[in-house]
Amino acid sequence: MKQWHAKTVDEVRIALAKQQMNRGKNELIEAQPVRWYFILARQFLNFLILILIIAAILSFYLSDKIDALAILAIIIFNAFLGFFHELRAETTLRALKKMLSPKCSIINKKKEQNIDVKNLIPGDCVVLRAGNIVPADMRIIKSANLMINEAALTGESVPAEKLSAPLPEETTISDQRNMAFMGTHIVNGHGIGLVVAIGMDTELGRISRLANKIVEVKTPLQTQLSVIGRQFGVLAVVISIIIILIGIFEGRDLINMLMTGISLAVSAIPEGLPAVVTIALALGARTMANKKALLRHLEAAETLGAVSIICTDKTGTLTKNQMKVERIWTAGETIDVTGIGYEPVGVFIKKNQQINPQSSFELMSLLNTGSKCNHAQINQEMGSWETLGPSDEIALLVAAFKAGIEQKHQGNITHEFSFDSVRKRMSVIEELEHSQMIHVKGAPEHIVPLCTHFIMDGNEIGLGPEEQKKIEYAYTHFAQKGLRTLALARKKIPKQAQVNVHEAESNLTFLGIIGLLDPPRPEVVHAIKVAQKAGIKIIMITGDSPITAKAIATEIGLNVTEAVTSNELQQMSDSELSTVLKQDILFARTVPEDKLRIVRLLQNQGNLVAMTGDGVNDTPALKQADVGIAMGVRGTDVARSAADIVLLDDNFTSIIAAVEEGRRQYANICKFVLYLTSSNIGEVLVIFVNMLFGGPLILIPIQILWINLITDSATAISLSIEPAERDIMKQPPRAINQRIINRNSFLLLGLFGSYIAVVSFLIYQLYLPHSYAVANTIAFTAVVVMANLHTLNFRSLTTPISEVGWFSNKSILVAIFCMMGLQVAAVYTPTLQHVLHTTSLSVSNWGVILVSALPLFLIPELYKKLRYKIVAS
Ligand code: ATP
Numbered sequence: 001m002k003q004w005h006a007k008t009v010d011e012v013r014i015a016l017a018k019q020q021m022n023r024g025k026n027e028l029i030e031a032q033p034v035r036w037y038f039i040l041a042r043q044f045l046n047f048l049i050l051i052l053i054i055a056a057i058l059s060f061y062l063s064d065k066i067d068a069l070a071i072l073a074i075i076i077f078n079a080f081l082g083f084f085h086e087l088r089a090e091t092t093l094r095a096l097k098k099m100l101s102p103k104c105s106i107i108n109k110k111k112e113q114n115i116d117v118k119n120l121i122p123g124d125c126v127v128l129r130a131g132n133i134v135p136a137d138m139r140i141i142k143s144a145n146l147m148i149n150e151a152a153l154t155g156e157s158v159p160a161e162k163l164s165a166p167l168p169e170e171t172t173i174s175d176q177r178n179m180a181f182m183g184t185h186i187v188n189g190h191g192i193g194l195v196v197a198i199g200m201d202t203e204l205g206r207i208s209r210l211a212n213k214i215v216e217v218k219t220p221l222q223t224q225l226s227v228i229g230r231q232f233g234v235l236a237v238v239i240s241i242i243i244i245l246i247g248i249f250e251g252r253d254l255i256n257m258l259m260t261g262i263s264l265a266v267s268a269i270p271e272g273l274p275a276v277v278t279i280a281l282a283l284g285a286r287t288m289a290n291k292k293a294l295l296r297h298l299e300a301a302e303t304l305g306a307v308s309i310i311c312t313d314k315t316g317t318l319t320k321n322q323m324k325v326e327r328i329w330t331a332g333e334t335i336d337v338t339g340i341g342y343e344p345v346g347v348f349i350k351k352n353q354q355i356n357p358q359s360s361f362e363l364m365s366l367l368n369t370g371s372k373c374n375h376a377q378i379n380q381e382m383g384s385w386e387t388l389g390p391s392d393e394i395a396l397l398v399a400a401f402k403a404g405i406e407q408k409h410q411g412n413i414t415h416e417f418s419f420d421s422v423r424k425r426m427s428v429i430e431e432l433e434h435s436q437m438i439h440v441k442g443a444p445e446h447i448v449p450l451c452t453h454f455i456m457d458g459n460e461i462g463l464g465p466e467e468q469k470k471i472e473y474a475y476t477h478f479a480q481k482g483l484r485t486l487a488l489a490r491k492k493i494p495k496q497a498q499v500n501v502h503e504a505e506s507n508l509t510f511l512g513i514i515g516l517l518d519p520p521r522p523e524v525v526h527a528i529k530v531a532q533k534a535g536i537k538i539i540m541i542t543g544d545s546p547i548t549a550k551a552i553a554t555e556i557g558l559n560v561t562e563a564v565t566s567n568e569l570q571q572m573s574d575s576e577l578s579t580v581l582k583q584d585i586l587f588a589r590t591v592p593e594d595k596l597r598i599v600r601l602l603q604n605q606g607n608l609v610a611m612t613g614d615g616v617n618d619t620p621a622l623k624q625a626d627v628g629i630a631m632g633v634r635g636t637d638v639a640r641s642a643a644d645i646v647l648l649d650d651n652f653t654s655i656i657a658a659v660e661e662g663r664r665q666y667a668n669i670c671k672f673v674l675y676l677t678s679s680n681i682g683e684v685l686v687i688f689v690n691m692l693f694g695g696p697l698i699l700i701p702i703q704i705l706w707i708n709l710i711t712d713s714a715t716a717i718s719l720s721i722e723p724a725e726r727d728i729m730k731q732p733p734r735a736i737n738q739r740i741i742n743r744n745s746f747l748l749l750g751l752f753g754s755y756i757a758v759v760s761f762l763i764y765q766l767y768l769p770h771s772y773a774v775a776n777t778i779a780f781t782a783v784v785v786m787a788n789l790h791t792l793n794f795r796s797l798t799t800p801i802s803e804v805g806w807f808s809n810k811s812i813l814v815a816i817f818c819m820m821g822l823q824v825a826a827v828y829t830p831t832l833q834h835v836l837h838t839t840s841l842s843v844s845n846w847g848v849i850l851v852s853a854l855p856l857f858l859i860p861e862l863y864k865k866l867r868y869k870i871v872a873s
Pocket residue numbers: 313314315316390419421424425426441442443444484485486541542543544545
């Protein structure tokens with residue numbers, strides 16, 4: 001029997017038992033992960049490296065065998081270095097992906113339990129809620145307004161209503177209204193599904209077998225670097241060809257000149273830059289994950305660093321989302337509720353007197369409705385209270401407990417009109433012995449207009465404008481204290497009556513207002529200060545009331561002159577709203593479409609916008625924002641799957657930490673690129689100048705490769721882990737299209753490059769008349785020393801190293817010492833002398849090298865010190 005034809009849960013289980021079931025993990029087999037040997041092979045499959053290998057082989061047969069072998073050794077060493085870095089990046093990314101592994105709720109021994117989606121097995125009963133992504137194929141066995149968008153599977157974007165009734169056996173997939181399929185989005189309502197297929201046995205699994213592809217997208221920075229790489233590459237090739245031609249023209253050895261030209265081109269072409277950026281970004285992504293921001297796309301880190309506006313919701317992001325019923329207003333009286341946390345211990349106080357809640361009919365009716373219009377659960381387990389569900393509903397349950405209403409009295413709920421952020425309310429229908437009771441809860445402004453009665457002294461009385469005013473005064477007063485407000489109402493209908501949402505939510509009897517305390521996160525105050533100093537504007541966009549939102553904004557130090565509600569916003573034209581967006585504002589009582597409009601207009605003004613979101617309806621705004629940020633704890637699966645970043649702790653502070661991290665990574669990549677380019681310019685220039693002067697080769701091919709492939713890259717990589725500069729969050733956000741190599745940096749590269757070239761050329765010329773071997777070794781060593789020392793210049797382009805801290809990036813010092821050690825070995829060990837054609841240097845030779853190299857570091861340092869003093873004063 002087919003699962004959709006089965007009439008009862010037991011029949012579905014029997015049908016399942018008869019099938020050959022996948023008992024493995026509930027996972028889609030991913031497109032082949034990149035295998036290690038592909039990564040290794042990739043290191044050699046580079047046009048220039050291939051030419052170099054061919055040239056080395058030629059040289060092996062035609063000229064110096066040791067040179068040829070040494071070149072091959074360097075190529076292999078370099079390839080392994082690249083391989084290990086890339087492998088590390090790959091494994092880091094894979095580990096990060098695992099952290100994103102989704103969870104779902106199942107019913108186990110009548111209790112809800114959270115498990116990893118990958119551990120689902122056929123036969124599990126899964127709780128389905130709006131915002132979930134269906135975790136496996138399942139037969140619906142219970143549904144309340146369950147609407148599922150199946151676009152991921154069928155392409156149909158209009159959500160389908162799902163029911164639990166059996167269907168004929170021949171029903172095709174698109175008509176299987178009682179089945180929910182893996183990967184589809186629940187947009188409304190809730191229900192329960194019995195898992196019938198998992199992993200590759202699901203419909204999605206079948207499709208993914210057909211389309212098992214991963215598309216790699218380049219980040220803007222990587223694209224920019226590819227362009228830089230290509231431009232410098234062409235330049236290096238042209239210069240190399242000129243050098244080869246000059247060499248041939250001067251009658252030098254052909255093979256030797258070819259090797260010089262190719263080695264130079266291989267060393268000078270920064271074609272590996274995009275790969276290095278991937279490594280830097282992957283390592284950065286791990287740091288961000290430690291700071292509770294999980295990247296779903298690497299390029300998000302880059303964009304984050306340039307964000308100029310953060311639109312954030314309030315509940316749970318700026319506040320703790322640990323709610324507690326603080327005050328209740330019912331029958332014209334205010335009642336305080338004591339107690340802390342979710343422990344249901346506390347008392348009710350009216351006019352400074354403790355009262356017995358059970359003696360107040362109004363209060364008990366209100367708490368009763370609050371506990372029935374509710375999906376939360378609280379259970380006492382081994383002495384402590386375990387909670388499940390949204391925190392405002394938990395708070396309502398806890399308050400009801402304090403009054404003696406226990407969860408087991410939650411009633412027989414037969415129907416629900418779920419909460420949505422446009423109606424801003426929800427209602428349930430409870431079946432009573434002789435009638436039905438509709439319980440409604442929601443934002444007071446959206447409930448009070450639906451009420452025609454209220455309860456006073458146990459009687460239902462007509463609700464006139466005067467009472468309405470009193471109620472309005474009560475919830476405004478609560479909101480001014482920063483309390484989140486909910487209104488509760490109910491109505492009785494006949495036993496057999498069937499009602500739609502409008503009929504259910506009209507002519508209600510008002511029960512009272514609940515004021516929930518949701519204190520701001522204390523650390524947010526500092527984070528907001530940091531953001532403001534960093535030139536980032538923060539706009540609160542909340543579904544809560546403008547008064548509560550403003551009170552919370554003031555508490556956390558957010559300057560707000562105006563709170564604009566959704567209604568007001570919808571009255572505004574785009575140009576009016578654009579003007580308003582330039583002021584210190586917040587948006588309250590918003591609906592998700594408002595977010596999309598706000599993001600678009602902010603982007604039109606040239607801003608780079610980060611936007612938080614948690615609901616299904618936030619998806620368009622999350623996608624439209626330059627950085628979509630979803631909540632890891634509170635957010636729905638759908639929002640998470642649309643976002644660029646998932647916040648593991650839902651905390652605003654983590655956004656700011658991630659922005660800082662994004663800025664640091666970008667700054668370091670720039671430093672790294674500028675450093676490598678300037679040293680390469682120096683080397684190309686000195687060889688070129690020397691060729692023009694016509695002397696013997698200042699650097700021979702193997703030395704060129706040694707400098708670039710061994711010594712430069714290790715120090716350069718340690719620049720990518722440089723800590724953030726102290727003033728990184730005191731500068732305005734960079735423009736997203738800012739070029740790494742602009743006019744200023746070009747000048748800088750020219751100056752640094754020329755210094756390296758001129759100084760090494762002069763030393764070479766100084767010693768050449770005495771001995772070529774010494775002159776060549778000195779020039780070679782001078783270039784290595786300068787390239788290493790030069791790294792320090794790039795630790796900060798503005799702050800002197802004494803301020804940055806000599807030891808704040810120890811790996812750069814270690815790298816420099818190791819590279820210098822290698823160079824000493826190159827100069828003194830007989831084997832390396834043989835391979836690199838070097839000779840031992842005297843102390844005075846080293847003295848000359850150091851004296852000529854030091855200004856390359858000292859002059860910029862002096863400039864930075866002076867500049868720093870001027871700025872500080
Ligand atoms: P934020 O947008 O900052 O997260 P929020 O949680 O208040 O704030 P929404 O979820 O859109 O935003 O809720 C808007 C209002 O709807 C709330 O202030 C509350 O009055 C009401 N509300 C929220 N959740 C429920 C619910 N489950 N049942 C009934 N009313 C609710």
